[in-house]
């Protein structure tokens with residue numbers, strides 16, 4: 001897809017991968033609408049990137065998703081690209097009764113929200129030139145790490161869903177991408193880290209971004225990035241390695 005001249009809504013734009021996409025697309029001459037819950041960060045982004053638009057939304061709240069979609073369509077009718085990026089990553093111990101609220105929140109944020117928000121915006125995208133829907137899944141969509149089973153299951157589901165979405169939109173001009181990041185050094189999983197200063201590990205965000213932008217510019221609709229390629233190619237054979 002063209003990586004300039006678009007109007008792009010990015011969820012989870014206040015940190016990590018979403019922030020990197022927001023900065024990169026802004027610098028390439030796109031109108032970016034950055035979405036997140038943390039107003040202080042959104043305000044800082046408006047100062048850092050003059051012309052960037054921001055929207056406060058808890059995407060785990062269905063009513064807020066409906067309001068966001070209506071607001072964005074009326075305020076930015078030129079919207080032609082949506083990046084479903086926001087996500088959370090929790091640890092779930094399946095050997096005992098789960099914290100159901102936590103499980104539901106992870107599924108709502110990582111799976112229900114992209115389905116619902118995407119479906120609210122896709123009819124608008126279908127009427128726009130050079131439209132794209134970009135879902136951010138994970139290498140863990142292909143092989144789970146067992147201590148975060150719900151997270152991995154949401155990403156496997158998002159992978160499956162993106163294939164169906166692409167098929168259903170095949171007769172429209174909307175390109176449907178899946179970008180599957182490898183372990184990337186962001187704030188993801190911050191809540192579960194014992195040492196709050198500890199790095200998440202993984203590749204630098206800049207390295208992820210460079211490869212992801214190349215995939216997007218090259219219309220690589222299903223794009224595992226870095227180590228995610230091995231996980232997609234080898235599938236279940238990688239399970240023992242990932243969980244040793």
Ligand SMILES: NC(=O)c1ccc[n+]([C@@H]2O[C@H](COP(=O)([O-])OP(=O)(O)OC[C@H]3O[C@@H](n4cnc5c(N)ncnc54)[C@H](OP(=O)(O)O)[C@@H]3O)[C@@H](O)[C@H]2O)c1
Nearest residue numbers: 012014015016017036037038059087138183184186187188
């Ligand atoms: N980092 C990795 O290793 C990795 C690997 C594979 C896939 N991914 C995927 O990449 C995406 C981005 O993750 P990241 O690594 O950049 O993590 P991150 O730094 O923790 O960023 C997550 C973003 O999601 C937003 N968010 C979370 N819950 C939200 C909610 N209820 N409503 C609105 N926004 C919400 C956060 O914004 P607010 O807190 O301001 O709302 C934040 O901007 C996720 O889907 C993640 O699963 C990451």
